[in-house]
Amino acid sequence: MKITRTKSFRTFIDPVWGENPINIQMLGICSALAVTVQMKTAMVMGLSMTFVVSFSNLIISLMRNAIPRNIRIIVELAVIATLVILTDEFLRAYYYDISKQLSVFVGLIITNCIVLGRAEAFALSNPPHLAFIDGLGNGAGYGLVLITVSFIREFLGSGNLFGVRIIPEAFYAAGYEDMGFMLLAPAAFIIIGLLIWLQKSVIED
Amino acid sequence: MSDYMKSLLFAGILCIACSSLLTAAASGLKKIQQENLLTDQRKNILKSVGLVEQDKEYTSGDINRMFHDSIRRVNIDEKGNLIEENQTAGGDSEKNLPVYLYQKNGGAVQAYIIPINTRGLWGEILGYLAIKNDGQTISGFTVYKHSETPGLGGEIEQNWFQSNFIGKKITGPSGEFVSISIAKGKAEDTVGEEKMGNYVDGISGATLTGKFLSKGLKDVLSGYEPVSIIFRKKLQFCKTNPNTPWCKK
Amino acid sequence: MENLINIFLDSVFVGNILLAYFLGMCSFVAVSKNINTATGLGFAVIFVLTITAPVNWLIYSYLLSPGALKWAGFPEIDLSYMKFIMFIAVIAAIVQALEILIDRFSAALYAGLGVFLPLIAVNCAILGTSLFMVERNYTFVESVVFGFGSGVGWMLAIVSMAAIRMKLRYADLPKGLEGYGITMIVTGLMAMAFMLFSGITM
Numbered sequence: 001m002k003i004t005r006t007k008s009f010r011t012f013i014d015p016v017w018g019e020n021p022i023n024i025q026m027l028g029i030c031s032a033l034a035v036t037v038q039m040k041t042a043m044v045m046g047l048s049m050t051f052v053v054s055f056s057n058l059i060i061s062l063m064r065n066a067i068p069r070n071i072r073i074i075v076e077l078a079v080i081a082t083l084v085i086l087t088d089e090f091l092r093a094y095y096y097d098i099s100k101q102l103s104v105f106v107g108l109i110i111t112n113c114i115v116l117g118r119a120e121a122f123a124l125s126n127p128p129h130l131a132f133i134d135g136l137g138n139g140a141g142y143g144l145v146l147i148t149v150s151f152i153r154e155f156l157g158s159g160n161l162f163g164v165r166i167i168p169e170a171f172y173a174a175g176y177e178d179m180g181f182m183l184l185a186p187a188a189f190i191i192i193g194l195l196i197w198l199q200k201s202v203i204e205d
Numbered sequence: 206m207s208d209y210m211k212s213l214l215f216a217g218i219l220c221i222a223c224s225s226l227l228t229a230a231a232s233g234l235k236k237i238q239q240e241n242l243l244t245d246q247r248k249n250i251l252k253s254v255g256l257v258e259q260d261k262e263y264t265s266g267d268i269n270r271m272f273h274d275s276i277r278r279v280n281i282d283e284k285g286n287l288i289e290e291n292q293t294a295g296g297d298s299e300k301n302l303p304v305y306l307y308q309k310n311g312g313a314v315q316a317y318i319i320p321i322n323t324r325g326l327w328g329e330i331l332g333y334l335a336i337k338n339d340g341q342t343i344s345g346f347t348v349y350k351h352s353e354t355p356g357l358g359g360e361i362e363q364n365w366f367q368s369n370f371i372g373k374k375i376t377g378p379s380g381e382f383v384s385i386s387i388a389k390g391k392a393e394d395t396v397g398e399e400k401m402g403n404y405v406d407g408i409s410g411a412t413l414t415g416k417f418l419s420k421g422l423k424d425v426l427s428g429y430e431p432v433s434i435i436f437r438k439k440l441q442f443c444k445t446n447p448n449t450p451w452c453k454k
Numbered sequence: 455m456e457n458l459i460n461i462f463l464d465s466v467f468v469g470n471i472l473l474a475y476f477l478g479m480c481s482f483v484a485v486s487k488n489i490n491t492a493t494g495l496g497f498a499v500i501f502v503l504t505i506t507a508p509v510n511w512l513i514y515s516y517l518l519s520p521g522a523l524k525w526a527g528f529p530e531i532d533l534s535y536m537k538f539i540m541f542i543a544v545i546a547a548i549v550q551a552l553e554i555l556i557d558r559f560s561a562a563l564y565a566g567l568g569v570f571l572p573l574i575a576v577n578c579a580i581l582g583t584s585l586f587m588v589e590r591n592y593t594f595v596e597s598v599v600f601g602f603g604s605g606v607g608w609m610l611a612i613v614s615m616a617a618i619r620m621k622l623r624y625a626d627l628p629k630g631l632e633g634y635g636i637t638m639i640v641t642g643l644m645a646m647a648f649m650l651f652s653g654i655t656m
Contacts, residue, residue, distance in 0.1 A: 026634055029479040030578050037356030068212040073572060074546045075219060081539045082223045086230050089535065093234040096241040100350070107585055110538055111578035113480045154356070183357060183410040184649070185476060189642030193635045200630035223539065231535040327475075328589045352589075412652050413468075 011130050015137040018203070021114045022145040023196050028114035032146055033188040035105070039162050042150035043143070045105055050139025052087070053115050054132050056080045060123040061131035067124070076119045077110075084110050114138055149191050157182030240265070245349055247272040253335035253345035254307045254316050259364050276318075277306045279450055285431025287449060304432060306450060307335070314451055316344050317436065319429050323421020326413050328352030330361065330421065334385075336375065340436030343385060346370035358414030369405040375426055375433070377403065382430055384423040387415035458599045461592075465603030471579045472611040473641075473648040478579030481570050482612050483637050491566045492616035495574075496609030498552060498567070500602065502574055503583055506548055507601025510541050510584040511594055519588075541584045542575075549575040579608055614644065 021027045028049075035045040059079055060067075067075050088106045091099035109115065118138050123131040154160055156179045159167035167176065181187050244265040251257045251271055263271075280288045280301050288301060305318035318335045332348035346367045353359045360366050370385065377383040383403050388395050389412055392404040407415045426433070435442050435451055443452035465471065472478050478499075485495050516522055518540065520532035553571050557564045564571070574580065583604045587597045618640055627636055 026483050027480060029483065029638075030476050033476040033479075034354050037354060041355040066215065068208065068215050070208070071212050071216055073575060074543065075215070077542050077546065077576065078219055078223050078539060081542060082226055085227055085535060085538060089227075089230040089234050089238070092241065093237040096238075096245065101355075103352070107538070107582065108578070110542075111576060111581050113576065113578075116576050158356075180409055184646075185474075186642040186645040186649070189638050189645060193631070193638030193642065196635040196638065197628065197630040200635065201628075204630065224536070227535060227539070324590055416652075 008130065008133050011133045012137040012140070015134065016141040016144060017199075020141040020145065020199070021117075021138050022142060022192065023199050025114075025117065027117045028112050028142055029192070031105070031108040031112055032142075032149065032192065033185050034108070036146055036150035036153055036188055037157070037183055038160075039147065039150045039154050041101070042146040044101060045108075046139065046143025046146045048102060048105060049109060049112065049114065049142055050136060052080070052084055052109050053118055053139045053142075054135030056083055056115055057118055057123040057131040057135035058128050059083070060119045061126060061128040064124050072124070073116075073120075076116055080115050080119070081110050114142060145192070145195065148195065149188060152191055153182045153187060157187070244268050247276075249347040249349040250276055250305050250318050250333050253318055253333045253347045255345060275307055275309060277308060277311075277450065279304055279306060281432060283428065283431070285435055302428060304429070305333075308453070313453060314338050317432065319425065321422065321425050323418060323425065325351055325353050325417050325421075326358050326411075327354070330418060334370075334422070334426070336433065336436070338436055338439070340433040340439075341374045341376045341380075343370050343373050343375065353411070353414050357408065358411040360408045360411065361414065361418065366405075366408065373405060374402045376437075380437070382427070382433070384419075384426050386419040386422070389415065458596065461596055461599050462603040462606075465600055466607040466610065467648065468651040470607040470611060470648055470651075471583060471604045472608050473645045474652075475582065476645075477582040478577050478608055479641075481573055481577055482608075482615065482641075483634060485570055486612050486615040486619055486637065487633075488566075489613065489616040489620055491570075492612045493609075494563045494567055495570060496605075496612050498556070498571065498574060499577070499579070499608050500605030502545070502548055502552060502580055503601040503605035503608075504598065505601070506541075506545050506580060507583055507587055507597045507604075508594060509544055509548070511587060511592070511597040513540055513544065514588055515594075537585075537588065538581075541581055545580050545584075546575045579604065611644070615640065 015021060019025060022029060022032055031045065031049075035041045056076075056079060060076055063075075063079075084106055088099065088103065091102060118134060122134045126134070151161070154162075155166065159165060159172075159178050248257055248263065248268050251268065252259070254275075256271055256275060257263060257268070280303055282288055282301065303320060305320075306314050307316040307318060308314050316335045316337050318333050321330070321332045321334050323330050328351065330348060330353070331350040332346065334343065335345040336342065337344045348362045348367065351359065351361060353361060373385050375382065375385050378399065386404050388404040388407045390407050390409060392401060392406050396404045432451075439451065443449075446452060469475065472482060481495065486492050514522070514534075514537060516525065518533040518537055520534060521529050522533070523529065523531050549572060552574075553564075556567070556571065583601055587600055592600055615637065619637065622636060622640075631639075
């Protein structure tokens, strides 16, 4: 069977485009705003989210038959929070410099609607291996939007990509100026709105 | 077992499991985390007086050695009097303010370093401000912990922002305390000529971070004014108090 | 008193939890479709925030912060790593209580809010408010005012958005922009407007 037809592949690829968490499912927007000023932070956040969603999906899927219906939300929250805090504690001990950058995101990841949303919508009713892949897919879709938005914001807002100057000095000398507005939060809202428009129009066709 | 009991049991087990995991991690790793933090703080104290460079790698052994060679910590109360190692400040022991003295090989004090702890936009900002032994001129500023937006307020941890502080003064033309503030945008565009020595360039798009930092610096520095005044009037002070660490030759 | 007014005005305008700190976006985008539900949700959020901020303050001050347990004879214990989990548990419990209350007193509102009522528990604005309160070392009274103010700010944003979306129904939008897309763009414009508050010193 072609790999693109397996259930696993579909589970991975759907959330990257057609069911993208930010653009289509409307989840995870809060964090997409503060971290997309620079591509480097966007990438770190995207990778961290992918890690958290995949593993929380895995753990919750493993427990899915034991969780009582009426307390399931708090159980999911407890699992997610514990996972994130454990990771943060571990990083602060063994990878201190990286943890300094990530500590800001800890709160943002715990309450990120994507993690809880996927746990509710997928992990509770699917086997562990599929839940893990769904986590990877949603993380990838989320990361993709983050990278796109941060590419636009960093490039237009500061002339850099990943901190490396891209727009040559000659342009600045000739009168080109960075679009400072791109660095501010409202720009992120507007860019995401435009990306949604783009994606929905493409999907329609 | 009824549904209700099942929920209670599950909740109970989950609570115990999560709390045990978190507590085990937090207490088990605490010592290493605190060492990491201490080394980072020491590195920043050394950085504020120019003893370590931004992009070089240092082992914790190097940092601790350099720290012990050149930096000495003393505690003062709010009047600027030294507190001996075993005493506590008269009355409220929370008024114990630490000051780090930069003494090359234990000699005369070149600069004094003040720990900065202020509120930022998203969380607290921790850093160090080093002032030369004239009690007025800033010799360095570092930030080692903050939660500001990366690329905007987060620029306070970058070299370009911090190096602007070097050479600025915390006193005005008549020697009165004015603190150091962060301008809105470029200082030369928004601040009058006579005030340029007390302002550094702001970060565009991070007005609020700048405002919080300015206020925080002012509050902290006011608390340390008694020490700064000693350094400004050093000659007179040392005539009457030659044995204090400030006056060591 | 002046300080409390400052905190209140700050949390509604300059530091609006939604337009300046971008917390609480998910339910904001989804519920602003209908102005009645938006108002109901706004009031619910104010209620939850005004209660959870001081309750979490008590829990943090007397149980979790370093040295908090000195009344029980354990001054060295530092449980602050538990704050995320404890705050979320408190928030979930209060939201559950709120759900029961609304069901008892207004079946219409309960039906209108639907799934968004339990979703308040995971609204990042609620947890964010409690975390900020800890970060900024507010006193008990300040935390009540801060919770209330943040709620008012959030409600201000969602009701304004609902009103704007009502007007937008008469606009001729491209198909791909309808609903979600235009909401994001309008939020961007609102955020820009709220940024002008950052220049105000009180």
